[in-house]
Amino acid sequence: MYSHKSTCAQSGQIFSYTSLLQSERAQQEMLNRLFNAYLRETGQFDPYYPDSSGSGLTAAISLPDANRTIYGSLLHRSITGHHTYGEQFYTRDDKNDEGEIYLLTFEQIVTMLLDEVSLLEPNANLRELKRVQFEHMVFNSLDHMSTYLEHAVRESSSCPLDFRYVEQLLLCGHPFHPTPKSLEGFSASDSAAYSPELGVAFPLSCFAVSPEYVSEDWLDSGNRGSAAPWIPVEMLDVRSLLPEEYHHYVLIPCHPWQAAYLVTLESVRDLLQQKLIIDLGSTGPLVYPTSSVRTVWNPQDNCFYKLSLHIRITNFIRENSMDQLLRTLDASRIVQTAWESGSTEFFHILLEKGCRTVHLPGASSSVQNTVSAGFSMILREAPDSCLSLNNAPYVIASLLEVLPGEREPLLFRAVRDSSSSVEGTEQAWTHPDWFAWLREYLELSMMPILKLYADYGISLEAHVQNSMITMKDGRPHTFVIRDLEGISVNRTCAEEQGWVGTVIKEDSPVLYTEEEARYRLKYYFFVNHLSHLIQRLALYTGQQEQPFWGVVRNTLVANTSKGLHSNQMIDVIQDLLTTVTLPAKANLISRFHQRGETPLYVDIPNPLLCADTN
Numbered sequence: 001m002y003s004h005k006s007t008c009a010q011s012g013q014i015f016s017y018t019s020l021l022q023s024e025r026a027q028q029e030m031l032n033r034l035f036n037a038y039l040r041e042t043g044q045f046d047p048y049y050p051d052s053s054g055s056g057l058t059a060a061i062s063l064p065d066a067n068r069t070i071y072g073s074l075l076h077r078s079i080t081g082h083h084t085y086g087e088q089f090y091t092r093d094d095k096n097d098e099g100e101i102y103l104l105t106f107e108q109i110v111t112m113l114l115d116e117v118s119l120l121e122p123n124a125n126l127r128e129l130k131r132v133q134f135e136h137m138v139f140n141s142l143d144h145m146s147t148y149l150e151h152a153v154r155e156s157s158s159c160p161l162d163f164r165y166v167e168q169l170l171l172c173g174h175p176f177h178p179t180p181k182s183l184e185g186f187s188a189s190d191s192a193a194y195s196p197e198l199g200v201a202f203p204l205s206c207f208a209v210s211p212e213y214v215s216e217d218w219l220d221s222g223n224r225g226s227a228a229p230w231i232p233v234e235m236l237d238v239r240s241l242l243p244e245e246y247h248h249y250v251l252i253p254c255h256p257w258q259a260a261y262l263v264t265l266e267s268v269r270d271l272l273q274q275k276l277i278i279d280l281g282s283t284g285p286l287v288y289p290t291s292s293v294r295t296v297w298n299p300q301d302n303c304f305y306k307l308s309l310h311i312r313i314t315n316f317i318r319e320n321s322m323d324q325l326l327r328t329l330d331a332s333r334i335v336q337t338a339w340e341s342g343s344t345e346f347f348h349i350l351l352e353k354g355c356r357t358v359h360l361p362g363a364s365s366s367v368q369n370t371v372s373a374g375f376s377m378i379l380r381e382a383p384d385s386c387l388s389l390n391n392a393p394y395v396i397a398s399l400l401e402v403l404p405g406e407r408e409p410l411l412f413r414a415v416r417d418s419s420s421s422v423e424g425t426e427q428a429w430t431h432p433d434w435f436a437w438l439r440e441y442l443e444l445s446m447m448p449i450l451k452l453y454a455d456y457g458i459s460l461e462a463h464v465q466n467s468m469i470t471m472k473d474g475r476p477h478t479f480v481i482r483d484l485e486g487i488s489v490n491r492t493c494a495e496e497q498g499w500v501g502t503v504i505k506e507d508s509p510v511l512y513t514e515e516e517a518r519y520r521l522k523y524y525f526f527v528n529h530l531s532h533l534i535q536r537l538a539l540y541t542g543q544q545e546q547p548f549w550g551v552v553r554n555t556l557v558a559n560t561s562k563g564l565h566s567n568q569m570i571d572v573i574q575d576l577l578t579t580v581t582l583p584a585k586a587n588l589i590s591r592f593h594q595r596g597e598t599p600l601y602v603d604i605p606n607p608l609l610c611a612d613t614n
Contacts, residue, residue: 022149022404027106028087029172030142034113035061035070037176037588040081041602048077055101059085063116068092070109071101079545079607080527081584082175082535110138117592134178134592141179145172148181148197153404155199161414163385163392164299168196169410170291170398170465175532177314177587183293185311186257194257196289203284204296204305205259206235207375208242208249209358210276215372216250217329218354219336223379226250230353230379232301234284246278252356253377255294255307256282262374267360267367277358291395291465292483294318295380302387304380306352306483308373315587316596320376321369323509324485325355328378330510331487333503334494338456347448349460350482353379383480385470393468393480396529400464400536408540419474434537435551437475441533442555444469445479449525454569457493459517461486463528488512488520518572523583523601526576531607549611553577556608582606 039047039061049060049071059074073086089109092099104112114131121127148171159165173180183191193200216224223230226248235251242249254262262268263279271277287296287305294309308319320328332352339349357376360368385391399411406413415432445467452458460466460481468480491511494500504510512520534548556573559565565573581603590599 019146019150022153023146024087025149025404026142026146026172028085029145030138031089031106031109032083032085033175033180034110034138034178034588035085036081036083037178037586038113038117039083040176040584040604041586041589043602045081045605046077047083048074056086057090059083063112065116065119066112068112070104070112076535076539078531078535078538079549079605079610080531080535081604082531084539110135114138117588120589120592130592130594133594137179137182137184137591140184141182144181144183144191144195144197147191148172148195149404151198160389161392161394161410161417162389163387163394164288164297165199166392166394166398166410166414167290167297168199168288168398169401169403170395171197171401171403173397174314174465174587175535176584178591179314182314183311184313185309190257194255194289194293196291196293201286201288202256203282203286204232204235204298205254205256206238206280206283207252207254207259207262207358208239208246208278208280209252209375211248211250213271213276213358213360214250214252214356215359216354216356217325219329219332219351220353223354230301230303232283232285232298235280238280238283242278246275249278250356251280252358252375253305253307254375255296255309257311258307258309258374261310265370265374267363267371268374291397292318295483297382297386299387302382302384303353304350304382304482306378306380308376310374314596315591315599319373320355320357320378321373322357322376325357325376325378327487327509328352328485329355330504330508331484331489334456334458334489334499334510335484335487337499337503338452338458338497344448346444346478348383348478348480349484350381350383350480352484353381355379380482383468385478391470391472391477393470393478395465396467396469396533397464399469400532402540409536411536412540414471415474418471432474434541435547438534438537438548438551439555441469441476441479442552444476446525446530446552446555447559448479449481449521450572451565451569453490453517453521454566454572456497457490457514457517459488459490459512459521460524461488461520462525464532466524467529486520486524488517490514490517518575519583519601522576523585527582527584527604534607544612545607546610546612547614549607550613553608553611554613576606577608579606580609 047059047061049058051058056073057071059072061070068091070089070091072089076084089104090101092101114135118127118131121130218224231251285298285300287298289296293313295304295306297304335349355378357372360371383393385393400409402409449460449462462481466483470478489510534545537548538545560570560573583601584604586600586602
């Protein structure tokens with residue numbers, strides 16, 4: 001029988017071992033992202049290295065400025081750059097093929113890669129500053145990822161796959177981002193309290209603001225003012241406790257971390273002292289942060305609030321600037337207008353219902369921008385199915401994660417769970433037909449996305465974190481797109497539809513040239529979304545990626561041959577089938593140059609050209 005002391009010691013040893021394992025897993029995940037981003041952005045699309053010596057080293061990453069090569073084992077060779085590597089990496093002593101090979105640590109690899117990337121900056125002083133900042137964010141991301149993985153180990157794998165659980169399982173993040181889990185501004189206690197990956201919930205904070213200091217914009221004018229029906233009852237109850245002279249004040253929900261930050265601003269303190277803004281503190285309701293960290297879900301009213309957070313998450317500070325608010329509401333108005341004739345039963349776009357923030361008449365532009373961005377919030381609708389236990393929408397990004405202790409992506413479990421209630425499916429889903437599954441998925445997602453662009457010029461930012469899916473009997477059932485800020489609209493189409501000057505203004509930031517809008521369409525859905533999904537399906541079914549891209553190509557060709565589409569739709573499809581390259585966001589270089597708002601892009605080979613259509 002163990003004593004209390006020995007049991008604690010044993011538990012500590014197990015916990016330490018678990019921590020070590022997840023730290024090593026986090027390092028491996030980070031290296032996969034660093035290598036693949038580096039390779040893609042330096043034009044090294046295929047790191048395959050023929051192993052003639054029998055050493056097992058089948059991957060080579062060239063660092064030409066350092067005249068070095070990093071060697072490793074290539075476990076999955078991806079035609080879109082989503083390569084997967086073994087656990088160990090090596091280089092040679094004398095920087096050529098004759099030197100003795102030696103094992104590299106994680107820290108050494110990061111140093112070598114950052115030394116190479118930093119040479120992109122010609123100014124020596126600025127180069128060192130950028131390098132130090134970049135290195136800090138790499139290890140910041142590593143620490144957070146390790147913590148999230150450790151937490152996931154302690155969570156029960158038998159947790160039901162409801163909306164909230166899956167939404168908060170984006171543990172490792174973007175497969176082509178060098179710092180996918182970096183949070184600059186959160187302390188350790190902040191991260192523990194507010195990181196969705198830790199399964200947290202917290203009550204919202206709230207400010208009451210004198211109406212003349214409020215700026216708001218809504219699709220439905222009934223949502224304006226102090227009596228807006230969307231305000232949570234908890235906030236109304238707290239406001240009712242104020243003296244009667246403040247009962248007409250307008251309420252602005254706020255993230256609790258952001259509320260604490262805002263009251264430190266001199267301009268806000270002045271307004272607080274004058275009682276033009278009243279800090280109502282923690283009012284509720286209880287909300288759950290989603291995978292984006294700052295967007296939270298209110299299950300009580302089943303809606304989302306996209307809140308401002310003055311912290312740097314991956315590339316940039318996550319506050320809603322006035323330009324972003326305008327983009328979002330213009331995009332929502334256009335989608336709402338087009339959707340009257342474009343909606344389908346199985347394809348949904350979540351509207352941003354409106355926004356609210358603080359406006360300071362007479363303030364300088366810098367103060368105005370700081371305060372407006374700091375207080376801004378956006379109300380987003382949520383599908384009724386978010387409350388469902390059997391048909392919840394799952395964010396695609398989380399479904400592509402492999403949880404600690406698991407041997408396959410969460411998607412595979414979600415499909416099995418969805419099909420378990422169907423009589424006779426147990427055997428079928430032991431070895432499901434993933435090609436058939438992907439074909440149905442494409443009809444549900446890709447074809448409506450292309451039709452929306454061809455018919456209305458609306459290019460959705462349909463990357464995997466903005467996309468959700470519900471399943472029925474193991475099969476794709478509905479596809480949902482959220483977060484309209486990133487939408488781009490073909491100006492020519494908008495003018496032909498009569499939207500410019502009526503639905504939106506002539507200088508709306510949501511308007512792009514046709515070339516720009518199509519460029520973004522190609523990146524967000526085909527490069528970011530489909531290439532990640534296909535890599536997961538291929539890797540974890542032990543197959544090559546080309547047959548899955550063949551399904552994509554065949555689906556496009558089949559829809560062209562139906563003769564039911566417009567000339568614009570046929571043109572878009574032909575472009576996808578024949579263009580030599582597709583655009584990819586250069587996250588590593590953009591992060592180094594701190595270009596979060598204006599990222600750089602590179603071209604990658606179009607996988608549809610080497611698809612296996614047999």
